[in-house]
Amino acid sequence: MIKNETNKYHPMAMLHDYIHLLKTSVPLFFLFFVLKADSSTWLFIYGRYVLPAGVIFSALYIPLKWYSHTYEILPSSINVSSRLFTTSTRTIPYSKIQQVKRKTTWVHRLIGMTSLTLETSAKGREGSVTFDVLRPSEALLIEQRVQKEKPDPEFETFKEEAVEETSPGDTSPREEIERVEPEEPASPLGSRNTGEKTIHFKPTKVDILKASLVSLSFLAVVPLAGSWLSNAEDLHFENQVNGLFEHILSSVWTITGTLTFLAAAGVVVGIVRTYKKYGRFELASTAERILLTKGAWEQDYLSVEKENVQAVLIEQSLMKRLLGLASLKLVISGENEGEEEVTSLYPFLPVKRAYSLVRDMLPEYRVLKNMDKLPRQALYFRLFRPSWLWMVVTTGLYIFKPAPFHIDLPWWVFSSVLLVVIILSRIQGYLHTRFQMDDTFIQTQTGGFTKTLYLSKRSKVIEVEVSRDYFQQKSGLASLTLINRASPVRETTVEDVPAAFAKRLKVWYTCKGHKERAS
């Protein structure tokens, strides 16, 4: 079904807008008419007239907007027009679209629709087009058209994927690698293998369980319970609360019981939260793109062109290091406002799996072995460098002598603890720092308690900076900064590498062949 005529948005878009209006206005009504009902501040007095008027106006505007806004899916571009008071038409060529995002919330599922956002490289509001409510078939059509602009068309696979996505009861068996062969050659351009979609990673139930324990999100219960208790105090139940505490603390059994209950509740909350986010997670790729589906009930769909991947990050916090897990992230170029510069793929991967995923997903990337370590003097150098954080905090402690949580200890105890933490972090930083490069790749590892492995290609590094302060000049060390495109740029700094390596970096970066890279 190819439509080239002007289309109105789906009528359900009105429902979507009404739900949105309801969501935003109900809290305001609550504030103006319930919480601050007695307030005689001018803001609230006038607000009580302006708010209903605004809501009525918006409610009337929604059908008008639906009536006057149209879109056209043309073979090479999308036209979006509005003819209300002034007529305007925007044309977005498929070739300018950098990212296609699809989001299916529970409302969309209920009415069998989806939403689609097309991101271009332009800045600000004009940079993206959002279809709040769209038939999945149309979303698919647009996606196909965007794909068509690329050298290797993949529509057949996208169809497969859409079928899989739109059937909610779908429980496809988990497979390490699942190949979906296109049924017919999509176009004479497409070679046999380019169109297929490979599923790289789908977490099993065990993975989800592990992830929910690692994320420690069950600890969220503690502040929740705390705030509940303090709220209870606010409501003049002091006696009861005190009584409750006394009752709980009165015997070992009740303490254990309460703690067990809280811990169990925490684990359940953690599992539910993790499941909500990664329940039907799927990481797949075609020859050209990385496809990411997130969320159990509300599905987020993201498709990123591999060419736009500027760097790969493998991050391990202290907790994840202990459990041998890592999180895999991509630095993606794009100037979408409010968009984070780093896209996290999956935060709880076994380390080896993370490496193999990089290989499978981005065959152009390699993980180099045998990275160089820092020379010994870098450690002394790092240990003796003054810590501004420690100085400021210590001065603050000396002047104000705070006693947080009624812990009555002299100020220098906190200061020493901080010093020990800083020293530990610096030693770890020394041990973690590694660096290496080959013909076209560069790889660095940095970080104290959280260690981060950074992988990039020469063609993706847009600037290189080497700096040496006075002491580094004397001891033959240097600091490197590698700059990648993100939104707008991301800097990666490695400190105290041998000056010889910095020199090698300069030569590596300025070597011929650099010109042949894509921008």
Added chain:
Amino acid sequence: MEVMMEPPLQRLSKDSIKVWLWKEAIENIVGSAVLVLLFILDRLFSWPVWAGWILYGLVGLTAVGMIWAVFRMNLLHKHWRYGMNADFLYIKSGALKEEYKVIPMTKVQSVSTSEGPLLKKYELSSVEVSTIGRMHVIPALPKADAQKLRRQIALYSNVEVEDE
């Protein structure tokens, strides 16, 4: 794999020191005027004692700054280098903290020259090169050199754009 030779690195105009000294002098005159004004206010409205201490501290810092400035200007000039070839722009600066930047011509978004009243006095220009999200300045070049550099960078970065 052929390695691009690093181009000979060039210096800034010798007059850059004079420009910086003038700038420093003007800044110090304004700063001292403000300090004097503050001292007068201090007397008139009998501010608390610690305000006086802070003012004396500022006087001390300004004095140290003036002496240091003379050395700093010379060091800055002595250590500033720039150079380029068809593919890269190189900028090296700083004595105590040395920085070396390598900027590919293909990543240059725009290049411009500008001259303030002080630079004009000595017939100098500064060249501003902006890349994605960053800006690099080569201060105080003789006007003709600056314009030549600007045209060269524009040419090299444009040629690359057309090639892509």
